[in-house]
Amino acid sequence: MTAYDVEPGDKVHQGDPVTVDRYATGARINHWVTATCLVLLAISGLALFHPRLFFLTELFGGGQNTRAIHPWIGVVLFFSFFGLFVRFWRANLWKREDDTWLARLRDVLTAHEEKLPEVGKYNAGQKAVFWLMSILIVVLICSGLAIWDQYFAGYTTVEQKRVAVLIHALAAIVIICVWIVHVYAAIWVRGTFSAMTRGRVTGGWAWRHHRKWLRELVGGEGSRRTTPAE
Amino acid sequence: MASNFEFELPNPPTRNVGSNLGEADLVRRSASSVPAPAQKLTAVAKLIDVSKCIGCKACESACLEWNDMRAEIGTNVGVYDNPPDLTPSMFTVMRFTEWVNPATQNLEWLIRKDGCMHCADPGCLKACPAPGAIVQYSNGIVDFVHESCIGCGYCVKGCPFNIPRISQVDHKAYKCTLCSDRVAVGQGPACAKACPTHAIVFGTKDEMTRHAEGRITDLKSRGYANAGLYDPPGVGGTHVMYVLHHADKPEIYAGLPRNPRISPIVELWKGVTKYAGLTAMAAFAAVGFLHYVVSGPNRVSPEDEDNARRLAGSGPP
Numbered sequence: 001m002t003a004y005d006v007e008p009g010d011k012v013h014q015g016d017p018v019t020v021d022r023y024a025t026g027a028r029i030n031h032w033v034t035a036t037c038l039v040l041l042a043i044s045g046l047a048l049f050h051p052r053l054f055f056l057t058e059l060f061g062g063g064q065n066t067r068a069i070h071p072w073i074g075v076v077l078f079f080s081f082f083g084l085f086v087r088f089w090r091a092n093l094w095k096r097e098d099d100t101w102l103a104r105l106r107d108v109l110t111a112h113e114e115k116l117p118e119v120g121k122y123n124a125g126q127k128a129v130f131w132l133m134s135i136l137i138v139v140l141i142c143s144g145l146a147i148w149d150q151y152f153a154g155y156t157t158v159e160q161k162r163v164a165v166l167i168h169a170l171a172a173i174v175i176i177c178v179w180i181v182h183v184y185a186a187i188w189v190r191g192t193f194s195a196m197t198r199g200r201v202t203g204g205w206a207w208r209h210h211r212k213w214l215r216e217l218v219g220g221e222g223s224r225r226t227t228p229a230e
Numbered sequence: 231m232a233s234n235f236e237f238e239l240p241n242p243p244t245r246n247v248g249s250n251l252g253e254a255d256l257v258r259r260s261a262s263s264v265p266a267p268a269q270k271l272t273a274v275a276k277l278i279d280v281s282k283c284i285g286c287k288a289c290e291s292a293c294l295e296w297n298d299m300r301a302e303i304g305t306n307v308g309v310y311d312n313p314p315d316l317t318p319s320m321f322t323v324m325r326f327t328e329w330v331n332p333a334t335q336n337l338e339w340l341i342r343k344d345g346c347m348h349c350a351d352p353g354c355l356k357a358c359p360a361p362g363a364i365v366q367y368s369n370g371i372v373d374f375v376h377e378s379c380i381g382c383g384y385c386v387k388g389c390p391f392n393i394p395r396i397s398q399v400d401h402k403a404y405k406c407t408l409c410s411d412r413v414a415v416g417q418g419p420a421c422a423k424a425c426p427t428h429a430i431v432f433g434t435k436d437e438m439t440r441h442a443e444g445r446i447t448d449l450k451s452r453g454y455a456n457a458g459l460y461d462p463p464g465v466g467g468t469h470v471m472y473v474l475h476h477a478d479k480p481e482i483y484a485g486l487p488r489n490p491r492i493s494p495i496v497e498l499w500k501g502v503t504k505y506a507g508l509t510a511m512a513a514f515a516a517v518g519f520l521h522y523v524v525s526g527p528n529r530v531s532p533e534d535e536d537n538a539r540r541l542a543g544s545g546p547p
Contacts, residue, residue, distance in 0.1 A: 047359075051359065170507075173507040184518035190528060207537045
């Protein structure tokens with residue numbers, strides 16, 4: 001049986017450097033659709049959140065259009081993220097080493113990888129981002145439907161709408177902060193972006209950051225099959 | 231002249247009169263700020279004397295007529311309320327309540343003309359995210375500026391009286407304007423002009439408060455011990471006020487709130503959340519930037535690549 005965090009398509013290719021397939025084309029498209037939606041939602045949402053940012057509505061063709069389109073982008077994001085959730089939830093299950101990793105956050109931030117436990121395809125930080133995103137997106141879609149007055153005005157009372165709009169704003173603030181962490185981690189940890197652009201990382205990257213996952217890939221039969229005939 | 235007709239509104243002028251309500255008279259503008267007006271207009275108010283209302287709906291008709299609207303033909307819902315609720319094209323609705331006075335066992339027919347109260351501290355304006363879509367003039371009128379309205383419905387959440395309605399046709403919010411366009415040329419609201427019993431009167435807020443006192447004294451002399459003025463302080467007072475024969479029980483008048491105020495949830499949403507939210511986002515970005523400046527990028531070393539090669543079985547180069 002394959003390890004919990006080895007996803008279909010994860011493969012090691014020998015060479016110099018060794019390359020490791022991390023995300024299949026479908027996963028990457030799915031990710032970038034979600035990412036685009038999230039950025040558009042953040043911009044259009046912030047435009048209606050703070051008067052100083054109202055000028056951002058111009059990007060969507062004015063306030064009326066921003067108000068009309070924001071919920072629809074949310075619907076696309078919800079289904080798009082659901083695709084990511086189905087793909088990634090198994091590999092994001094919490095494991096014993098994640099507690100250790102998290103307890104040594106100081107070493108993480110000071111890049112002392114040698115002091116950290118070997119982790120699978122995702123470390124505790126990535127798992128936290130995944131689960132926070134999952135929960136917050138459900139909170140946002142539910143609270144969002146309650147204030148989507150163009151179609152659903154009659155389904156909630158004004159008092160419920162007040163609560164929903166506050167929850168929606170708070171959840172949006174948190175998810176934007178989570179997103180900042182997500183993007184910063186990808187910038188800080190060099191060699192990460194290629195995972196989501198070309199779908200692969202170098203062996204050294206996998207060794208340094210996700211050694212347990214790399215060992216599983218090499219140890220599994222998958223890696224043998226892809227060895228080029230020499 | 232009988233005191234009932236003290237505040238008869240003037241007939242329309244026959245010559246062209248300039249508007250006295252302009253940008254310079256704004257004291258509040260949604261999602262933006264306005265300079266303090268050089269001179270403040272006298273505060274106006276509409277006083278609705280519920281004890282004098284006969285439920286004729288002339289005010290509803292006058293409102294539709296002046297604002298050039300036609301309410302949709304509805305169905306009888308079993309009560310006199312028609313239409314049963316405010317709509318984007320019905321800024322005022324008479325709400326009828328049959329109330330048995332427990333003290334006298336009398337059936338009292340309470341009729342309250344519902345509509346925008348023109349709060350001194352307007353929740354709609356506080357909640358509105360579109361700059362200039364809701365404005366407040368120094369005479370107290372709170373008005374919606376439809377060119378700037380984006381139809382988000384935040385005003386509905388901000389309003390303590392559940393007044394604004396969003397049109398499904400043009401996706402903009404509508405409510406009573408206190409006939410700001412009529413007041414601007416020295417007229418009074420159309421409803422007040424049409425009211426046959428002068429249950430609706432219009433004038434300066436001081437005049438209206440004084441007039442109400444006289445009415446309350448009269449009501450008390452007729453056995454309504456709890457008669458009083460509804461000018462709720464929770465929203466800073468209103469520019470539409472009621473004389474109620476049972477001012478101790480405003481709820482019996484079709485749910486008139488006892489102590490209306492902007493919901494604390496709305497205050498939280500439009501207050502600390504707005505500032506704390508942007509601060510939190512900026513802090514996360516700043517901490518990331520600082521971390522990068524201090525620790526630099528986390529790069530994969532050549533040894534990492536060697537180790538990977540060894541593990542994968544390619545061997546060191």
